[in-house]
Amino acid sequence: MDTLNAEQRSLNMAKIHSKDTKPEVFLRSALHKAGFRFRKNDKRYLGTPDIFLPHYNAVIFIHGCFWHGHKNCRLFRLPKTNVEFWKNKIERNIARDRKVISAYLDNCYRVAVVWECSITGKQKEQKLSKVTEEISLWLEEDLTENYREF
Secondary structure (H helix, E strand, O other), X not given: OOXXXXXXXXXXXXXXXXXXXXXHHHHHHHHHHOOOOOEEOOOOOOOOOOEEEHHHOEEEEEEOOOOOOOOOOOOOOOOXXXXXXXXXXXXXXXXXXXXXXXXXXXXXXXXEEEEHHHXXXXXXXXXXHHHHHHHHHHHHOOOOOOEEEO
């Protein structure tokens, strides 16, 4: 059962934006400190990637676990109200994600997906540092892996 009434829930959902979310800002800041230069939320590119690294021919998407249906994640759970709507919405998001990622891979781009749960939580600083280091290695050294999830 929802603890908020319909009006309160609507206000909460309206506050959620598609860009410049906290996980995006945290990761962009960490990558910038690590020396990476990039474009953010550039609408010229398919799917408006959260981070586009032209030097590495790579894109990074930062996915919210709820909105993108992160399987087996503590942050993803279908709401108990209006279940059919949410199920369809999240399934459409997942299908769109697959289509966009496939298009980038088909065009010889490297694609990374960073899940919200991997850079937030109680040990946020350590998680963020670890993911930043892994992305750095992936971009600089692991040139054989075109798709990676963090």
